[in-house]
Amino acid sequence: MVYQNVVWVIALVGMGLVALGFLYIISQVGRPADADAVRGINRRSARWRLTLFIILLLGFLGASYGTLHSFPIPAQSGPLAASQVVNVVGRQWSWQMSIEGQPAGDTLHLVTGSPVEFRVTSADVNHGFAIYAPDGRIAIQTQAMPGFDNKILYTFTAPGKYMVRCLEYCGLGHAPMVTEFDVTNPTGG
Numbered sequence: 619m620v621y622q623n624v625v626w627v628i629a630l631v632g633m634g635l636v637a638l639g640f641l642y643i644i645s646q647v648g649r650p651a652d653a654d655a656v657r658g659i660n661r662r663s664a665r666w667r668l669t670l671f672i673i674l675l676l677g678f679l680g681a682s683y684g685t686l687h688s689f690p691i692p693a694q695s696g697p698l699a700a701s702q703v704v705n706v707v708g709r710q711w712s713w714q715m716s717i718e719g720q721p722a723g724d725t726l727h728l729v730t731g732s733p734v735e736f737r738v739t740s741a742d743v744n745h746g747f748a749i750y751a752p753d754g755r756i757a758i759q760t761q762a763m764p765g766f767d768n769k770i771l772y773t774f775t776a777p778g779k780y781m782v783r784c785l786e787y788c789g790l791g792h793a794p795m796v797t798e799f800d801v802t803n804p805t806g807g
């Protein structure tokens with residue numbers, strides 16, 4: 619299932635549970651209270667709340683670990699073990715991308731299967747650096763900020779034409795601030 623649909627299901631189930639709670643309370647309105655029964659219910663409901671809290675806490679910790687431990691933004695200090703390093707400079711209104719150690723004018727050519735480190739900075743104002751995969755989804759994105767090298771790691775899995783767009787409004791030429799590059803399989807396929 620697509621993530622968006624999973625979120626929908628979770629939201630609808632949650633809303634349904636809240637609605638059921640309201641319906642239950644409405645159905646109890648006007649009934650005389652039995653003091654002993656209420657004390658029993660309070661004890662049981664305290665146990666339930668504790669159990670529910672522990673379940674939610676474990677779920678939160680598990681989901682956080684599962685979704686964040688492979689976060690593509692690595693520690694920003696020290697060198698990374700990427701086999702390809704791309705220097706990215708954003709400016710009003712273009713992207714300059716060059717492989718570390720090669721002249722800036724060369725065509726960018728990346729390969730699948732090995733991690734690429736993007737070092738992203740800006741020559742003027744803040745920009746948003748985003749790489750769109752051939753299927754139109756955002757593969758990675760980070761800020762391009764003057765005076766900072768923001769590092770981001772990504773391993774391309776699919777060959778094809780990747781598009782770079784600016785995701786932070788930076789003036790008149792923001793929308794056409796676009797470039798693209800090719801990713802191929804290491805064998806050249």
Ligand SMILES: [Cu+2]
Nearest residue numbers: 784786788792
């Ligand atoms: Cu922009």
